[in-house]
Amino acid sequence: xxxxxxxxxxxxxxxxxRVPRDLGxxxxxxxxxxxxxxxxxxxxxxxxxxxxxKQQLASCSEAVLQALGIDTRFLDSGSRAGEGLEISExxxxxxxxxxxxxxxxxxxxxxxxxxxxxxxLAGLSxxxxxxxxxxxxxxxxxxxxxxxxxxxxxxxxxxxxxLVAFGPGRFFEFAWYLxxxxxxxMDMVLDEHFLNRLLDVMLEHSMADWEAQLSAVGPYVQxxxxxxxxxxxxxxxxxxxxxRKYIKPRQKELIAFVRxxxxxxxxxxxxxxxxxxxxxxxxxxxxxINPVQPGAADMDAQALKSEFGDxxxxxxxxxxxxVLPEGTPEEVAEETRRVxxxxxxxxxxxxxxxxxxxxxxxxxxxxxxxxxxxQ
Numbered sequence: 001x002x003x004x005x006x007x008x009x010x011x012x013x014x015x016x017x018r019v020p021r022d023l024g025x026x027x028x029x030x031x032x033x034x035x036x037x038x039x040x041x042x043x044x045x046x047x048x049x050x051x052x053x054k055q056q057l058a059s060c061s062e063a064v065l066q067a068l069g070i071d072t073r074f075l076d077s078g079s080r081a082g083e084g085l086e087i088s089e090x091x092x093x094x095x096x097x098x099x100x101x102x103x104x105x106x107x108x109x110x111x112x113x114x115x116x117x118x119x120x121l122a123g124l125s126x127x128x129x130x131x132x133x134x135x136x137x138x139x140x141x142x143x144x145x146x147x148x149x150x151x152x153x154x155x156x157x158x159x160x161x162x163l164v165a166f167g168p169g170r171f172f173e174f175a176w177y178l179x180x181x182x183x184x185x186m187d188m189v190l191d192e193h194f195l196n197r198l199l200d201v202m203l204e205h206s207m208a209d210w211e212a213q214l215s216a217v218g219p220y221v222q223x224x225x226x227x228x229x230x231x232x233x234x235x236x237x238x239x240x241x242x243x244r245k246y247i248k249p250r251q252k253e254l255i256a257f258v259r260x261x262x263x264x265x266x267x268x269x270x271x272x273x274x275x276x277x278x279x280x281x282x283x284x285x286x287x288x289i290n291p292v293q294p295g296a297a298d299m300d301a302q303a304l305k306s307e308f309g310d311x312x313x314x315x316x317x318x319x320x321x322x323v324l325p326e327g328t329p330e331e332v333a334e335e336t337r338r339v340x341x342x343x344x345x346x347x348x349x350x351x352x353x354x355x356x357x358x359x360x361x362x363x364x365x366x367x368x369x370x371x372x373x374x375q
Contacts, residue, residue: 002160003071007222011265011287011313013347019340021370022315022352023065024074026166027227027269027290029057031112033359034366035064041363042067051076053085053096054104054114057356068370072350073161075152075217099135102177112359119180126194134201137208140215149216156220165217165264168206169226169254171199171247172237188242195246203250207257214261223288224264226254231272233296240276248280255285267315271355273297275304282311291316291354292343301342313348318369320353325360329368336372 001009001017009016022028030038032048035058039046044063051059065073088095093105094114101120106113124132139145155163168174175198176184187195214224230237230247255266267288268281274289275298281289292314293299301317317339318324323332336351343349357366 004160004162004222007071007162007350010344010347010350011223013310013313015344015347018373019344020071020162020350021069022072022164022350023068023070023357023370024060024072025164025225026052026055026057027225027355028316028352029055029074030060030357030366031359031361032056032058033112034357034361034363035060037363038366039064041367055356056106056111056113056359068367070370071162072164072223073155073159075148075155075163075165075221100178101133116177119176119178119183121178121198122180122183124194126191126197129194129197129201134205137205138212139208140212142212145212145216148213152217152220162222163217163220164223164225164267165213165221166225166227167210167213168202169251169268170228171202171250173227173229175199175202185238188238188246199246199250203254206254210254210258210261214258218262218264221262221264223267224258224262225267225269225290227269229269229271230277231270231274231293231296233272233293235273235297236276237272240280243277244280248284251281252284259285265313269355271296273299275299278304278308278312282308286312288313288315288350290314291352293354294319294339295321301339305343305345305348309343309346309348313350314343315350316352316354317343317349318351318353320355320358320361324353324365324369325358325362327365329362329364332365332368333372336369340373 006016007020010020023030032050036048042064046061046063049059051057085096093107095103095105097103102116103118104114105117152163155161179198265287266285267290268286269290271291271293273296289312292301294301294317318336323335340351
């Protein structure tokens with residue numbers, strides 16, 4: 001089977017010749033430090049480029065992807081992280097302000113990631129939102145969209161890889177970045193008017209972004225990814241009632257909008273304990289759930305596969321909290337085979353780590369994870 005055929009078969013809940021493998025997107029990628037060590041182990045001598053500034057994710061080269069047998073190719077426009085941003089620097093931090101007004105800093109002493117240091121909507125009222133300087137809506141005629149479409153066409157026509165696009169859809173996570181976590185949680189109960197206005201802005205921008213992206217890549221892409229973390233280690237971030245009041249209607253509208261523009265499978269990244277939301281995710285049109293976090297409450301792989309495996313595909317599942325950073329290569333391979341046996345039974349599984357491969361993961365363990373089936 002070709003990589004594209006392999007992925008499509010798996011997502012149609014059919015067993016392929018092997019489980020498809022993924023690496024390289026904003027929620028399925030690899031930190032630059034781990035990537036640098038991986039290149040050394042693989043004997044690949046290339047410079048490392050960063051495509052996600054905040055998370056410091058490496059842009060995976062074709063040589064690395066081929067060495068690991070990766071079946072997917074993440075679609076980005078080829079622009080480098082930080083283009084158009086003014087990166088500031090003082091004695092302690094690197095920093096920048098993004099287009100939404102959020103400020104991010106990364107410590108020089110341990111430069112792993114950028115963390116947010118402000119919430120620009122924290123002190124505003126619903127009326128203030130009408131005057132806030134939100135970024136302009138995405139446009140299909142933007143230069144990077146043409147670049148993205150050309151890359152998608154070249155990959156689709158010139159290779160057999162499965163193509164993956166990523167775009168917005170964070171009605172909880174990014175909205176609280178703007179508002180502040182505590183404020184958002186209180187708004188759900190105390191200021192419904194403000195929250196609805198803010199989430200409508202999120203929906204408008206998300207639709208414009210997907211309209212622009214899919215005008216270029218819609219005919220070529222096999223998977224479209226969105227992300228919105230609705231769980232933590234011990235449970236959901238909110239009640240099912242509040243999710244259904246604020247998040248679900250907008251998810252449903254956005255996914256229907258996307259589905260009108262592409263036949264791709266719908267992928268939702270949502271960290272933590274999200275078991276209670278899965279029936280609703282299915283209802284709004286999600287085909288694939290990621291990252292399938294095994295250390296979180298109610299996220300046992302066997303239980304999820306038994307209950308939802310006929311309606312959802314699973315993407316991820318290899319533990320990045322303990323097994324990948326702390327296990328031996330043999331332990332990583334053993335855990336990978338266990339997860340593949342459970343989640344890959346009858347199809348419906350794509351091999352990847354739980355969220356991005358972090359900076360502390362040994363290169364030998366990355367190779368062990370992707371090579372476990374053949375060992």
